[in-house]
Amino acid sequence: MTFEIQANDKASNARAGKIVTDHGVIETPIFMPVGTVASVKAVHFHELKEDIKAQIILGNTYHLFLRPGIDTLERAGGLHKFEGWDKPILTDSGGFQVFSLSEQRKITEEGAVFRSHIDGSKHLFTAERAVDIQRSIGADIIMAFDECTPGTADYNYAKKSMEMTHRWLQRGITHFNNTEPKYGYNQTYFPIVQGCVYTDLRKISAEFIASQNCDGNAIGGLAVGEPTEKMYEMIEVVNEILPKDKPRYLMGVGTPQNILEGIERGVDMFDCVMPTRNGRNGMLFTSQGIMNMKNLKWKNDFSPLDEFGTSYVDSAYSKAYLRHLFISKEYLALQIASIHNLAFYLWLVGEARKHIFAGDFSSWKKGMLEQVGRRL
């Protein structure tokens, strides 16, 4: 994997670049749709590629390990072949599940023991195991196994957790270097900065992560309960330290506003379930603001779903029709909303990229922020 910066914004830390993987090029800044269980929920891969124009998608180690399982993925020849996606894939390590499934896991120095949410069976995830599974999945970019601490963690817990994440990282890197890709193309390993909302911890973590000299670096443990301003502050602190010539990936973020703020602070890659999950729950993100499609006000509004939208669903369907589909609990509603939201997110980062090249990112961002935050 290689990364090349193609343009820097004049008034901010925003940059535009190009990541090259064996499955193709990723133009940054980029948003990566989340396809946890070998599926971007409610969206065909055809639409993902042709209409939404996704350049890279995610998969999840924990979920894919439970179903369909490693054996099936290996027999399929890896996740790309299994799901029919020939562009880049990034897999999360299961670190987020340490946070989101905190009720049914136990953390030790060795790793985390999960009780499966599917059948209750116990599974030990370690730094090494996460590498092995991600080798079997065959993602282009694989993530270190970390503990994603909640934004409300106290200092001592955050410090101990961060230090353990660092030890896990060294074990993971060693194991990564001692193992080979399984399907004939290269994989690269991204470490993850932790440290919760504590500036000194974030600095220590960023310095440690930078010293590992990986191809790219991730910022984790944000947008997990801390105030948004704190998140922005932590991004600034960390990006001061993370190498400029490596892609920076802000994990799990976020709203359109979060993404623009992240780009301005020098982040290159984002992923988030919001466009798909919120879409399925009836919320549309548009360049003009946020719409709750279940609201009465759309009942007889036959105007296009999004007159400024770039996806075919934006002109093919009306607001009134999509509202009807949601109210009627029709599956098509989930598809249309998910396609629209993902297309919007990809459009948004694409526009950001253009304005970085043009050198007027910050002024463009200011106007866009006001628009996307409106409630329609």
Add this chain to the structure above:
RNA sequence: GGGCAGUUACCAAAGUGGCCAACUGGGGCUGACUGUAACUCAGCUGUCUUUCGACUUCGGAGGUUCGAAUCCUUCACUGCCCA
């Protein structure tokens, strides 16, 4: 014509003397959702009020009672059965 059962908020349906503005579903309105255990979750859904609370309700009218959605009388309507 006779007998029986029933009539509760937008719909369905509990409640059979005070703890009832009235259980529960559905529907409706609004909100939440950030490396996906999520087509999920939460609040509201008689009127007025920010809250406390006040007021008007359980087919209509009248009555019994300190007190009625609940008991009595009567009228109206609906369903089933017998002629």
